[in-house]
Amino acid sequence: MAETKIIDLTTPCLLVDLEIVKSNAQRMLNTATEMGVEMRPHMKTHKTLEGGVMMTGGSKNKICVSTLQEARFFSAGGFTDILYSIPITENKIKICQQTIKEVPDLKLMFDSRYGLQCIMDNPRPDGQPWSAIMEVDCGYGRTGIEWDGEEILAIAQEADKCPNIHFMGLYVHCGDSYVAESVEAIHAIGDKTAERLVEVARRLKERGVDCETVGTGSTPCCNQPSKKMANLTEFHPGCYIFNDYGLTLNGSCARSEIAIKVATRVIDYKKSKNVILVDCGFLALSLDGIQEGGYGGMCSIQDHPELKMKAMDQELGKLTAADGQQLDFDKYPIGTLLYIYPFHACHTAAMHPVYYVHSGDTVVDKWTPTRGW
């Protein structure tokens, strides 16, 4: 059978550059080693066994997942130490109880007294304690218990005392780093998050509660780690495996570190509107990034800074001139392959039932992600 080349693929499709994806995974493993921190990479961006193997350096141990379907999928694929990093609720813990045979090494996260109570009230069916981590809010303001109050100490002490819980420690998603406007700003968030998390751990230690895990994650902070993050024990970013155009905007990654692109072809023009039509609609790219400066902010076309996305329908993308000038359509014959860097890898990857992994212009593998909840 002949080799498949990128040019042989039906468009649109999602390409994963093997060298870049490997290098992204290895660079983060190196960072963690240099900083003396363990990795617990998040699987939510790619949701593939192959990506998980790369991110864990082949160990298939210590991961985060964002859905119970991911937990089942990775457990079936031989992964161990799986943290379900969504605040636990009664509805979800009942499912966890049912699926503990499929996912024996499932760990839980709670971020409120309610969540802790859920775990207390719903023990593991096998009589083992639930391993559970407490989510802290170090200023991002999404989920987690506020780092600076008394409540967080009281809840952690209660968890630590509970016989059916193995209290793991502290978890924070420093998502505020996504809207930081520079690497310096990312460093400031990394330092602030680490300081606050370490302070919570210190106060807990004073009260006799040990946090074996004190970890943070977010691709901006972990791609551009600040010094004080070395005081933590664990990093759990996810998006870095692919990176994306959005992450280049504040220096979280370089363009050369983006591992995924949507391949698309020119299929038509609407010359009266100065538009090139491509076969990449929102079903191939998603609309993520549209909130950042309109359609023009939502992607970047490789080697074509003169083009921007003007609008998207389900299966059609409309490219126009970035500078508003008249396009020279002859430069883009029908059939021309273009490669679109997505604004947000997590949403774009989720649109694709298969990823085509390539080395140079040769397709060397296909990765099949899991989907659903």
Place this chain on the structure above:
Amino acid sequence: MAETKIIDLTTPCLLVDLEIVKSNAQRMLNTATEMGVEMRPHMKTHKTLEGGVMMTGGSKNKICVSTLQEARFFSAGGFTDILYSIPITENKIKICQQTIKEVPDLKLMFDSRYGLQCIMDNPRPDGQPWSAIMEVDCGYGRTGIEWDGEEILAIAQEADKCPNIHFMGLYVHCGDSYVAESVEAIHAIGDKTAERLVEVARRLKERGVDCETVGTGSTPCCNQPSKKMANLTEFHPGCYIFNDYGLTLNGSCARSEIAIKVATRVIDYKKSKNVILVDCGFLALSLDGIQEGGYGGMCSIQDHPELKMKAMDQELGKLTAADGQQLDFDKYPIGTLLYIYPFHACHTAAMHPVYYVHSGDTVVDKWTPTRGW
């Protein structure tokens, strides 16, 4: 085995109301019958065999698809007369040639001299002519040949003369109806589109070219058909099978005609930010609609007009008060089921590997859509 109730489902998930979806399908069939027009429903919104059966009134004949994967899926499922309603290009027609054994009843669309030439140069491998329809631009300005020039007549005449083409007639997507601001404005677009399409057909007839099919589609125009649309032969809308919140905004459908909802549960609060957290992030709802007035414009929460979506992450949605006032959190205990009407059914449905079909509060079926290209 006990009946499954909606309350037993893992959230988030996509619910399809059986009575509404049936009624949406039947209403459109009735409209077409009353107007003396045939239906060629579009499968792109739901991509399921079950939805296709309903939309064709059980005949499984005469459909539109938006991807070649849909063509293969529906053909394997027993559907016939399948129009691939994307402007044909060389890359895609090569795939059509290879898959003609799988999809013997595939019909093509061209919208330029280039597209016509593609069909001429790439005959069906079985020696039969390609059935092909010409896409017309009646003012929407996306794809299609402009209705009012000489070029459209010349291209159609050429297609009609070509021995390896069975020229079917005219196709237009009147997508401008989506941004119409009232039913009257939708009617005006329907009338304008029909007038122009009929005029093209008349001018072609003068030149000896018969258009057996003169059709238009778009859910707004076909849900709210104008009188002159009775002069056409075919309707090909798709989204009406589900309808959505976006379509209610200009009167294209009533709230009671929306067949799909994302079921989600309250999982937490961030009281300091006046936020209720639900387990419906952009992976369950998509970000479609965010371009219409920000996050608040992108969905509607059933029976809770006091709530709006403030922001979304991958697996978390943040609801806040629509009027900016302080929320009474006690009204929304953790675990509360909420149902979100999506802004755009096509994007939301595409996020789900399975749809849960319910009658009242009982889950009666699961539909599995096809994905990819």
